[in-house]
Amino acid sequence: MDSKVRVRFAPSPTGGLHIGGVRTVLFNYLFAKHHGGDFILRIEDTDQSRFVPGAEQYIMDTLAWCGLSPDESPAVGGDYAPYRQSERKHLYKKYADQLIADGYAYYAFDTPADLENKRNEIPNFQYNKAHRNEMKNSISLSENEVNDLLKNNTPYVVRIIMPEQETLSFNDLIRGEVSFDTSTVDDKVLLKADGMPTYHLAVVVDDHLMKITHAFRGEEWLPSAPVHILLWKYLFGLNHMPQWAHLPLILKPEGHGKLSKRDGERLGFPVFAMDWMDPNTKEQTIGFKERGFLPEALINLLALLGWNDGTDKEIFSIDELIAQFSLARVHKGGAKFDYEKAKWFNQEWIKKTDNDQLATLVKPFYDDAQIEVHEPAYLVKVIGLIKDRCHLLYDFITQGSFFFKAPTEIDTASILAKWEEKKQAFFTELTAAYAEMITNGDTQPVAADLEIHFKALATTHEIKPGDLMLPFRIMLVGGKFGPGVFEIIQAIELKDAKERIEYSLKLLSNK
RNA sequence: GGAGCGUUCGACUAAGGGUUAGGUCACCUCCCUUUCACGGAGGUAAUACGGGUUCGAAUCCCGUACGCUCUACCA
Numbered sequence: 001m002d003s004k005v006r007v008r009f010a011p012s013p014t015g016g017l018h019i020g021g022v023r024t025v026l027f028n029y030l031f032a033k034h035h036g037g038d039f040i041l042r043i044e045d046t047d048q049s050r051f052v053p054g055a056e057q058y059i060m061d062t063l064a065w066c067g068l069s070p071d072e073s074p075a076v077g078g079d080y081a082p083y084r085q086s087e088r089k090h091l092y093k094k095y096a097d098q099l100i101a102d103g104y105a106y107y108a109f110d111t112p113a114d115l116e117n118k119r120n121e122i123p124n125f126q127y128n129k130a131h132r133n134e135m136k137n138s139i140s141l142s143e144n145e146v147n148d149l150l151k152n153n154t155p156y157v158v159r160i161i162m163p164e165q166e167t168l169s170f171n172d173l174i175r176g177e178v179s180f181d182t183s184t185v186d187d188k189v190l191l192k193a194d195g196m197p198t199y200h201l202a203v204v205v206d207d208h209l210m211k212i213t214h215a216f217r218g219e220e221w222l223p224s225a226p227v228h229i230l231l232w233k234y235l236f237g238l239n240h241m242p243q244w245a246h247l248p249l250i251l252k253p254e255g256h257g258k259l260s261k262r263d264g265e266r267l268g269f270p271v272f273a274m275d276w277m278d279p280n281t282k283e284q285t286i287g288f289k290e291r292g293f294l295p296e297a298l299i300n301l302l303a304l305l306g307w308n309d310g311t312d313k314e315i316f317s318i319d320e321l322i323a324q325f326s327l328a329r330v331h332k333g334g335a336k337f338d339y340e341k342a343k344w345f346n347q348e349w350i351k352k353t354d355n356d357q358l359a360t361l362v363k364p365f366y367d368d369a370q371i372e373v374h375e376p377a378y379l380v381k382v383i384g385l386i387k388d389r390c391h392l393l394y395d396f397i398t399q400g401s402f403f404f405k406a407p408t409e410i411d412t413a414s415i416l417a418k419w420e421e422k423k424q425a426f427f428t429e430l431t432a433a434y435a436e437m438i439t440n441g442d443t444q445p446v447a448a449d450l451e452i453h454f455k456a457l458a459t460t461h462e463i464k465p466g467d468l469m470l471p472f473r474i475m476l477v478g479g480k481f482g483p484g485v486f487e488i489i490q491a492i493e494l495k496d497a498k499e500r501i502e503y504s505l506k507l508l509s510n511k
Numbered sequence: 512g513g514a515g516c517g518u519u520c521g522a523c524u525a526a527g528g529g530u531u532a533g534g535u536c537a538c539c540u541c542c543c544u545u546u547c548a549c550g551g552a553g554g555u556a557a558u559a560c561g562g563g564u565u566c567g568a569a570u571c572c573c574g575u576a577c578g579c580u581c582u583a584c585c586a
Contacts, residue, residue: 010586011586012585012586014585014586044586046585046586047584047585047586049585050585050586108584110584112583112584115583115584119583123512124512124513124582126513126582155584157584159584175516175517178515178516179515180514180515181514184513184514184515184582185514185581185582186582188583189583189584191584192584193584194584196584198583198584198585198586199585199586203586218580219515219516219517219579219580219581220579220580220581220586221580221581221586222515222516222580222581223514223515223516223580223581223582224581224582225515246516248516248517249579249580251579253522254521256578256579257578257579257580258579258580301523304523304524304535305523306523306524308523308524308525310525311525311534312524312525312533312534312535314523314524314534314535314536331517331524332516332517332518333516333517333518333579334516334517334578334579334580335522335523335524336522336523337522337523338521338522338523338536338537340522340536340537341522341523341535341536341537342536343536344535344536344537345536347549351549386548387549388548388549388550389547389548389549390548399547399548464545465545466545467545468545469545469546470545470546473545473546473547474546477546479546479547480546480547481546481547481548482546482547482548483546483547483548484544484546485545485546
């Protein structure tokens, strides 16, 4: 007993990492760290036809960005290396052979075409007790025939014999007791014709070899649990089997069904953790990272999708999650993904993050938008002014670009609605006043003084300051948004402000 | 079709025999704000259905409906 907790995430490197996958990682990680255990990354690349170059590196990069780095992996190694199943190919055959020797499995020589035909011929065909004998395998054929086929290097697979009417049950850490009748599942392939194991064999063998104590995976795996239980029973003993937990699915926001990459494209939000480009199709898929999410926020929102600590608390740091996490509080039912709530989590994390740190995170977005940031300190200051109105890191561009360069698009329509001659005169005089201040060396007056000055001038012109604020703001930022106007002027400095007013006045007089 | 799993406001969820069924997102109203936000105060809104058990059921039991997952030499 008391063996160290060891959990694993075992993805196949076939593309970008879906947030469902990230959450599986997260729950594994939280459970391991909560119990002072190890989190292992194992790459399940047994299907060479689906192998995608770069996908494995992408997975590791994603885990690193999320702060969920494995204790053992193909990259960092560990006592149970190798961590790629393709490099462990030689290990599996032995167990398949053992199963055959013990009468729990058999050779099957049917070609894919044979199977295809059979499936077309018989509706709901199952390779099981009912049809085993009609197929070409070491149960239906004589020993000599089988030996001849093997001697001639006839391609074969190894299939497990699913027993008749045996009830298999296990205690799922989330769902409680779950049971299956073995008659309802077919004779799954264990070893493929190319010598690679299928998931079923590989997961059992590797979990055993890597001393995995707890195995968590998506709910979609539940129906194949009986196969795995049987394998544990035959190979290593049920008492050594890890404890299973089948995690609820992340569902589409509206309709029903598992959240997919397509839903993101259709509804305009990311589904992958980071940008992914399929090297074959060159298809680009946006990620949460590039959309402007903080990893803390992604982790936080994923943790709360199907789990809570029993209180009203919703904002958790990774350390708090580790401290509070328990499988007992994980939901059984799937959760629909809500992008609005996801953005709320990110906004909360933006508020929690200090301005210096935000500046380094936001800088790449400015670079991408080709907005030059000459002084890092200035960016920090701008961030302080606008962070309350940003949900995504990208919002720091839309909410802040005018601090770095004058807006080119001016919402003149909104100004024109109530534009009059005396306002024109007012702003003309304002620019003159600013010019004079600049000449006097007062280039960056404080916001409060600017406001006093502005209001005094408005009074002189017999205009309510309120009637001037909106046009003024639009001249400075281009539209109806942003922090206080006088704070903006203080930041961008008088000369710039003056030029923006003049530019707008020119636009207005042309209309 | 079969098997398994699931079902509380539009969404995420709390309450696990006794609550006016609570919170958060979204939505609406108001306050603050001479913009947009942020912040503050309110509001709309839910126990799938039908039977039991019980003084009392969202909660326990049975059935029904609906949904999802799986049903590959993919994971």
